[in-house]
Amino acid sequence: MHAMQYTITLPADYDMDVIRRRVAAKGSLLDDFPDLGLKAYLIRERGREGSPVNEYAPFYLWNGTAGLGRFLWGGSGFGGIVADFGRPTVRHWIGAAATAGPEPAGGPPRTAVRRTGTVPDGADPAGSMARAAAELSALAGTPGLHSAAVALDPHHWELVHFSLWADTAPADLPGDRYQVLHLSAPGLAELTLADRTAGATR
Template identity: 65%
Template sequence: MYAMQYEITLPADYDMQVIRRRVAAKAPALDHLPGLGLKAYLIRERGVDGSPVNQYAPFYLWASTGGMGGFLWGGAGFGGIVDSFGRPVVRHWTGAACLAGPDRGGVPRHATRHTEPMPADADPTGLVTEAVADLRRRARQPGIHTAALAVDPRSWELVRFILWTDAGAAGDAPLYQVLHLSTPQLGEISRAA
């Protein structure tokens, strides 16, 4: 499993209805994309849920690198982003765990992404093992649809991504709105918490 996200920060006065209409029109095309575990079409809207910015920031969990490559440079979708907004930086992480929460059958309305640096002098084996155990505990909370953990071995950073049907327990991480969720191979990359 591989995690990926790009963030397109838009002007403060940008009409976010444009993004909502874009997602409504184009998102169903990825509902059956081979190699895609999950795509959460995320936005942050200035002044909503504490966001200081307008941003389109989809988050992906890929079942295969072939699917990810096909999307980014194989003509399976990313070209539309490049045509509309230019080519954004695409962050990516190696997946460590993807867990189904108790509300997997519900519709997620919010998402959080929390990043945490690993101490430079620590063995990543123990840190990732502890982070997966912590994710298992968190993923059992009511209101969680899916919880995932990934690692950036370039900067040694842990990334925890959670989809919420009820964001009441989301904590202090930036809160994204989920406009659509494509899950063609989610069952293949996730286990029960």
């Protein structure tokens, strides 16, 4: 599994309905994209849920790198972003674990939370990853959870925790909060099945 996100920060007076219309028109194009576990089409709006900015920030979980590459440079999808907004920096993390929550089949999620943190300098990452996996496991049974994942960028030793929620995320869950405009999830079952299989062999 691989996690990926790029963010497009928009002017303070930007009409976010432009992004809503864009996603309504194009979001379903990735509903059966090869190797895609899920793509959550995310926005933040200035002044809502504590956001200081208007932002379009889709988040991806990939089951394989062939599809990821095809999306970025194979003429499938990302070229439209580059043409309309310029080429954003694409952040990438190696997936560690993913889980389905109690609500994966109860309709599309409405909100998402993303939190990042760092593995302390000089520390063995094993302890940080074990704690992140335990946190994910504890979150899995939370009412309203659609799905969640944890991943690591070993270049910057950055951890990312990502979760999707059927409605409003728990108020005490830390992180940046997003609205979900659409979810393409052709490989969601494969993401969570791989995690369960890994857990059985650990």
